Amino acid sequence: MLLRRRDRRQAALVTISTTRRRSFADREDILGAAMLAPALAYVILLVGVPFVLAIVLSFSTATAGSLSFGWAGFSNYAAILGDPIFRRALGNTAIVTIGSQVLVVVLATAAAQVFRAAFHGKRTARFVLLLPWAVPVSLAAIAWTWIFDSTFSVINWTLKVTGLLHGWLYWLGEPGLALVAIIIVQAWRIFPFATVIVLAGLASLPQDVMEAAIVDGAGFWRRLFQIELPLLLPVVAVAVLFGVVYTATDLGVVYILTGGGPANTTHVLPTLAFQRGIQGADLGQGAAIAVFLLPFLIVVAIAMLRLARHTEVGAK
Amino acid sequence: MAGVEIRNLSRRFGDFHAVDGVNLSIREGEFLVLLGPSGCGKTTLLRMIAGLERPTAGEILIGGERMDADVPPRARGIAMVFQSYALYPHRTVFRNIAFPLEAAGLPRNVIDQKVRWAAELFGITRYLDRYPRQLSGGERQRVALCRALVRDPKVFLLDEPLANLDAKLRNTARDELKRFQRQIKRTTVYVTHDQVEAMGLGDRIAVMDRGKVRQIGTPHEVYEDPVDTFVATFVGQPPMNLIALHDGRLLGFRPENFLPRDHFPAGERVRPLGFAVRRVEYLGSDRYVYGTVTDPGAGDATVIAKLPVTVGTAIPDGETLPFAVPERALCYFDAATGARRRS
Numbered sequence: 242m243l244l245r246r247r248d249r250r251q252a253a254l255v256t257i258s259t260t261r262r263r264s265f266a267d268r269e270d271i272l273g274a275a276m277l278a279p280a281l282a283y284v285i286l287l288v289g290v291p292f293v294l295a296i297v298l299s300f301s302t303a304t305a306g307s308l309s310f311g312w313a314g315f316s317n318y319a320a321i322l323g324d325p326i327f328r329r330a331l332g333n334t335a336i337v338t339i340g341s342q343v344l345v346v347v348l349a350t351a352a353a354q355v356f357r358a359a360f361h362g363k364r365t366a367r368f369v370l371l372l373p374w375a376v377p378v379s380l381a382a383i384a385w386t387w388i389f390d391s392t393f394s395v396i397n398w399t400l401k402v403t404g405l406l407h408g409w410l411y412w413l414g415e416p417g418l419a420l421v422a423i424i425i426v427q428a429w430r431i432f433p434f435a436t437v438i439v440l441a442g443l444a445s446l447p448q449d450v451m452e453a454a455i456v457d458g459a460g461f462w463r464r465l466f467q468i469e470l471p472l473l474l475p476v477v478a479v480a481v482l483f484g485v486v487y488t489a490t491d492l493g494v495v496y497i498l499t500g501g502g503p504a505n506t507t508h509v510l511p512t513l514a515f516q517r518g519i520q521g522a523d524l525g526q527g528a529a530i531a532v533f534l535l536p537f538l539i540v541v542a543i544a545m546l547r548l549a550r551h552t553e554v555g556a557k
Numbered sequence: 558m559a560g561v562e563i564r565n566l567s568r569r570f571g572d573f574h575a576v577d578g579v580n581l582s583i584r585e586g587e588f589l590v591l592l593g594p595s596g597c598g599k600t601t602l603l604r605m606i607a608g609l610e611r612p613t614a615g616e617i618l619i620g621g622e623r624m625d626a627d628v629p630p631r632a633r634g635i636a637m638v639f640q641s642y643a644l645y646p647h648r649t650v651f652r653n654i655a656f657p658l659e660a661a662g663l664p665r666n667v668i669d670q671k672v673r674w675a676a677e678l679f680g681i682t683r684y685l686d687r688y689p690r691q692l693s694g695g696e697r698q699r700v701a702l703c704r705a706l707v708r709d710p711k712v713f714l715l716d717e718p719l720a721n722l723d724a725k726l727r728n729t730a731r732d733e734l735k736r737f738q739r740q741i742k743r744t745t746v747y748v749t750h751d752q753v754e755a756m757g758l759g760d761r762i763a764v765m766d767r768g769k770v771r772q773i774g775t776p777h778e779v780y781e782d783p784v785d786t787f788v789a790t791f792v793g794q795p796p797m798n799l800i801a802l803h804d805g806r807l808l809g810f811r812p813e814n815f816l817p818r819d820h821f822p823a824g825e826r827v828r829p830l831g832f833a834v835r836r837v838e839y840l841g842s843d844r845y846v847y848g849t850v851t852d853p854g855a856g857d858a859t860v861i862a863k864l865p866v867t868v869g870t871a872i873p874d875g876e877t878l879p880f881a882v883p884e885r886a887l888c889y890f891d892a893a894t895g896a897r898r899r900s
Contacts, residue, residue: 452609453643457657457704458631467656471647 298528305522317529327530330501330508334534336420337495337509338488341427345484346477348428349435350470353443356436374433382497385426389413389498416506419499423507426498427488435480442476443469475549482545489534510534559620559634559711560585560744561606566615567768568601575601577768578615583746588738590759591748594791598768599748600716606746607637607714620711631660633712636705640717642697644689650676650700651685657708675703678737695726702737713738713745719754731757752792756780764788782888783809786895789888800850800858801892808855809888812845812863817870818879825883832862832880837872846872 266272299318302311321327356367373381388395389412400406412422446469454468470477492511495501501508501516508516510530518527561583568576576598583589591599604610606617608630617624624633636657644653651672658668676682679699689697698718705713718734719727735758738745749755755762756776763773764787772784783789783797789809790796797809808828821827831851838845846862862880864872872878889898 447641447643449639449641449643450645453637453639453704454645454656455609456607456630456635456637457708458660459656460660463660468645474647 295528295532298524299532301525301528303524305519305524313525317525318533321526321529321533326505326508327513329506330510330513330530331533333420333507334489334509337423337427338485340420340424341431341488342481342484344424344428345432345435346481348432349439349480350473350477352432352436353439354465356440357443370436371433373429374431378430378491378493379497381430382426382494385422385429385494386413386498389422413499414503416503419503419507423495423498423509426494427491430494431484431487435484438476438480438483439473442473445476446472478545478549482542485541485545486538489538560587561712561746562616562618562621563602563606564616564618566602566605566617567613568598568605568610569613574598574768576605576612579765579768579770581763581770581773583744586742586744588735588745588747588758588760590755590762591746591765592752592755592759592762592792593750593765595750597765599750599765602765603637603714603716603746603748606633606712607635608633609637634710635712635714636708636710637714638698638701638705638716638718640720642689642701642718642721644697644700644704646689649686649688650681650692653689653700654703654707657704661708671707672703675707678706679703694722695730698722698730702734706741711744713743715745715747717749718747720749720751727754734758752794756792762792764791766791784897786890789890795845795861795863797888798850798858798860799890800852800855800860802855805892806898807890807892807895809890810882810886812861813865814882814886815860815862815880816864816868816882818881820868820870821881821883826885827881827883828887829879829881831877832860833877834872834874836874842866844868844872851877 300313300315301317302313303309352370356363356370360366387393391411391414394410394412396412397406397410400410410418413419450472451464451468454464459467489509490511491509492515495507495509495512496515499507501512510533514527514530516527517523517530521527561581563579563581563583566576566579566581567574579598579602581589591602593599601610605612606619608624608626608628611626619633619635630637645656648656654672654675655668658671663671672685673682676685679702681696681699681703684692684696684700689700692700698721701718719730722730731754747754747758756779759776761773761775762779764771764779766787772779772788774782779788779792783792786799786807786809790799793811795812797811798815799807799809802808815830815832818827818829832846832848833851834846834848836847838847842865844864844866846864848860848862849857850860851857864870889900890896891898
């Protein structure tokens with residue numbers, strides 16, 4: 242109805258111009274569909290189909306070695322839930338995700354404060370800050386394996402020289418330390434992106450509200466914790482949402498740093514899924530592991546978006 | 558309580574002189590209005606008093622104490638109300654008003670008592686649990702005033718606090734503001750570009766243009782006795798008529814003093830001027846008559862006459878009528894400099 246009215250209006254316009262025929266560009270219905278098609282095809286073919294396939298596979302007995310496809314019901318899920326390695330990986334995923342995001346929020350807020358101030362070489366510093374985000378995960382992870390290397394670890398060397406360390410830390414050799422290492426790398430990877438988001442949020446804060454707080458006599462910390470951070474909450478929530486999704490679904494960092502070892506203690510769900518499904522050829526179980534996190538991520542996403550909307554400020 | 562003393566104050570942004578050597582003495586308990594067009598430096602001046610902007614040169618004294626550039630706003634004994642009200646959107650009205658008291662580290666029961674006292678004064682007690690976004694413009698403005706009041710400042714700084722209200726509300730808000738200031742008798746500096754607000758509120762008005770104070774005086778002085786053509790045309794609605802005389806002077810007169818010749822009693826000394834009427838605007842309480850002055854001593858100039866309803870003379874479009882201005886209402890200016898001349 243609305244469209245037809247618009248068409249009529251356009252028809253009226255056309256009578257004024259020289260040509261009376263509707264050209265292709267006037268047909269909004271066709272044009273719209275044509276322009277949306279590539280994006281739609283991309284999403285359906287490269288995201289939708291594999292996604293549905295993964296869910297279907299998780300209920301099957303499919304293996305990488307054969308073309309047979311047997312229905313397995315919930316047996317894959319039952320199998321992984323009974324598997325201590327899976328439960329460990331699930332816990333690790335939670336620890337790594339939460340740990341790295343806490344680190345990211347603190348670091349990104351602090352860094353955003355620094356980058357808001359004017360100082361010499363700010364442009365260069367900002368460029369350097371963004372680098373970790375631009376570096377391919379594999380390359381970065383390989384660099385980090387050297388930093389955490391059992392013999393050549395730069396961290397150990399620095400701690401030794403400054404006299405803070407008396408033993409020797411086998412970063413990737415002990416399960417606890419390896420998780421710490423993974424958290425550090427994940428935080429390092431997400432932190433630039435979060436900083437940029439928080440910086441954008443800071444820039445959009447109403448200037449006079451900040452000045453009102455200054456006039457009202459609030460010092461730096463009071464302004465930070467009682468005015469700035471609450472106002473930034475929606476923005477930080479978005480940054481955390483992205484961070485959670487990136488970290489919880491990341492394969493590369495853990496795969497290259499520890500490969501899930503030592504003795505399968507540092508697996509996260511994506512690495513375990515890869516090990517079971519691709520390397521171990523059990524497609525069904527691999528898919529079940531991969532899909533397992535999906536409901537949780539959806540809940541996290543909804544919660545974060547609701548938080549963002551709830552705290553959104555109607556300043557004017 | 559304290560006055561504010563401003564000496565030779567300047568603020569430059571690069572080559573731009575936002576505030577250019579301003580001297581101003583604001584008396585204790587006075588309501589001073591900084592009036593000027595946008596970009597004239599009035600807000601920058603206010604922000605320097607508040608300590609939000611660093612002066613390039615000059616001194617500010619509040620209550621006789623010198624406020625060097627590094628005296629922070631909280632130590633100046635000032636409170637400020639922003640044009641947007643700058644309420645904290647994530648805090649309730651109560652916690653907005655309480656914020657400066659919390660920052661000052663007052664005990665909870667004192668805060669509670671002060672907030673309720675201020676809210677009572679402005680009649681917003683029933684909104685204390687609401688958030689700013691749930692309030693109307695007028696209510697937000699009162700919350701902002703409340704927040705300023707609870708700090709018990711020596712000086713109130715108000716930056717166009719009525720500009721965001723709709724026209725209907727502005728009149729009552731203006732009246733409330735003035736009554737409030739009379740009641741607490743606190744030195745107040747008020748920035749506005751609206752000359753009606755300035756006239757209605759100010760004990761004195763400082764008219765600013767391009768970083769300088771052009772004139773300071775009571776609303777009456779600024780209106781009746783402008784020091785130059787800028788003040789003459791900025792204050793008053795419609796502005797003062799200016800016509801160029803052949804001897805290098807400008808003749809100025811207010812539209813409400815430009816009336817039909819026969820309206821003046823025979824004994825009154827008047828300056829007669831022919832008025833070629835172009836168009837008449839009927840505005841209910843007044844008529845605005847647009848046209849051109851024809852006078853042997855002056856060039857043609859477009860002027861406006863403002864006739865109250867009590868002047869019933871018929872004014873047909875397109876005719877030239879005998880008008881006049883009483884001599885006591887004539888102002889002379891130098892055509893080259895714009896400065897006022899005595900004759």
